[in-house]
Amino acid sequence: MLHADRRIGRQALMLVLDEDARAEVIQKQGWIGCVGKVGSMDAHKVVAAIETAAKREGVIGEDRYREGHALYHAILEALQGVTRGSLQLGSVLRTVGLRFAVLRGNPYENTEEGDWLAVALYGTIGAPVKGLEHEAIGLGINHI
Template identity: 65%
Template sequence: MSQTIKIGKIATLLAMLSDEEGRLFEEMLDQVSFCQGKVGSMNTQKVISAVETAVKRHQLIEENRYRETHALYHAILEALEGVTRGQLAIGEMMRTVGLRFAVVRGKPYKEAGEGEWLAVAFYGTIGAPVKGLEHEAIGLGINHI
């Protein structure tokens, strides 16, 4: 079983690149469904909600299918763990984030039975809620649907 596309790599690139830079990868993007967005907050739930809203707005998941919402939620949490270094707390720890995000839905395996997967990537900054005291952070979460 070899991979045909790397949804995590695509999601990470989309989260990190500007819109102009992302246009260089249009051929690769034709193979997947995706959405992008930005969020800044001291509230973890607001970050999760921003991603969920973008995904639903772009119809990347079917809202009435629990397994799709569940897969998205776990991919978001896994990606946030990377950004927050394993401590899923932002405001409670006097931290704030400014993140770009991307969600990619695709079939990363040639074997059809492996189905579709979701990748969520965050790239941006995290740090004390004082301008200039933040540093770069990145997180990636992948889950099967």
């Protein structure tokens, strides 16, 4: 059963929206996580920045395929939200400026459920002209 105080997606969204909440969210739940920023006209650069931060901060292991694979799918799901279903950016003259949060932990009362990953993205998307963008948010959750 999903524990109400341990909704990993909700916590990731709170973390991406409130930079100061990082230590409190992560310590309270006993989870691990990271936050960062990325801006690009290329979706693969967004994916790479988030994966690099997650590995650097120890959220996922560098040599564990299943962890990287779970993170990859959570990132793509979150990007789908930001891009409204189309992962195209530069090829259709769109750019993003995003903050990201990655959380890893078990949101369930039963510890045998294992760890899950949540990726939250918040920022802007639009034409590559300053001032012509709008806000966007995305969330992806995947089990390891």
